[in-house]
Amino acid sequence: MSLRFALLGLLNERPCSGYDLTRRFEEGIGAYAWHAQHSQIYPELKKLLADDLIRVAEEGARGRKTYAITDQGADLLREWLLQRPTTAGVRNEYVLRLFLLPALPPADAEQVLHKTIEFAEEQITLLTGELDEIARVHGDTVGNGAMAAQYGLRVYRATIDWAHWAIARLADGEHGADGLAGLEQ
Amino acid sequence: MSLRFALLGLLNERPCSGYDLTRRFEEGIGAYAWHAQHSQIYPELKKLLADDLIRVAEEGARGRKTYAITDQGADLLREWLLQRPTTAGVRNEYVLRLFLLPALPPADAEQVLHKTIEFAEEQITLLTGELDEIARVHGDTVGNGAMAAQYGLRVYRATIDWAHWAIARLADGEHGADGLAGLEQ
DNA sequence: GTGACCATGTAACGAGTTACATGATTAA
DNA sequence: TTAATCATGTAACTCGTTACATGGTCAC
DSSP states (O other): OHHHHHHHHHHHHSOEEHHHHHHHTTSHIIIIIBOOOHHHHHHHHHHHHHTTSEEEEEEOGGGOEEEEEOHHHHHHHHHHHTSOOOOTTOBOHHHHHHHHGGGSOHHHHHHHHHHHHHHHHHHHHHHHHHHHHHHHHHOOSSTTTHHHHHHHHHHHHHHHHHHHHHHHHHHHHOTTOOTTGGGOO | OHHHHHHHHHHHHSOEEHHHHHHHTTSHIIIIIBOOOHHHHHHHHHHHHHTTSEEEEEEOGGGOEEEEEOHHHHHHHHHHHTSOOOOTTOBOHHHHHHHHGGGSOHHHHHHHHHHHHHHHHHHHHHHHHHHHHHHHHHOOSSTTTHHHHHHHHHHHHHHHHHHHHHHHHHHHHOTTOOTTGGGOO
């Protein structure tokens, strides 16, 4: 069901073709919020069209169809956004790995934590670049993905903070540790 | 594929029946990392069994089967955990909502942000309670979900920080705003 | 003309949800 | 005896992935 709202959300910003939407899923939204490929996007656009949530605004060369959100679609999107935040039904592989980290011997866990810090630092560099770009191109500090980028920035900073804490805890337990047993207390 | 590793990870901590695993997915791992129901867990356990990644350790009353991870399963789990962290293929409805928030009129967006703060505060209370419980029962500050809980704590603090920033930005733009237009530089 | 990119589609398969279905054990 | 809980399963459906498939346009 979320793909439907991801598409409505993108079309709410501006009309797009299936191809455009596929490209946009390769950017911020696809990297941090919801991933989708063209093979899923095209059939879903047909369903949205059948439900009158979007309409064909323009037909161009090479069979290109530009879709725009309808009033009905915009209403449904806003209704969905106003629902209370929840993490029900979460499926986050990144967090799952962190969750299961204690299954590794401490030295290996520490290595993964270092790679986690590296990864988070790279993401922060990327997001900082995106924020500069948004400010430069759109003169905007809220819309056009800026709010999401600011969120990502803070989450990755929190991740780095956590990883440093975890490495320190692992080090505490390392003298005489056999697996996790030495880490307890 | 991740369900497979979630199950291996849980069985790596201790042997469990399908029923036990279903219960455990209602706790931390299911709330913050990976969600699954019994109708998916039982078939997946059969596949893991067929692949010799787990074994039946014990059969009890009411058809209960207790599964334990095999050496092969533990090796595969560790190999998966050692892969470089990535957010490829992310599907996070919670973040998707935050991403699309600028689709709402500022007053509505602000309301959602307040609800986001409330929700994050509740999660922090829950996680703090869980950390106390883990320390009390297991005398542990790293394993048994403690590392994951510490991560959650930091992510929710970051969320609250972000939401306050976002509310302030919205307020900045509100004098004379029509939709997002008034927010742009 | 040919390679890069624009643009859309479908088929087969695997992952995940909802609902249905069954029966054993235990405590009140 | 009956309600709660333990315990496992399957069928039909929707969602998502991988791979296959086709053809148009444009710059060199």
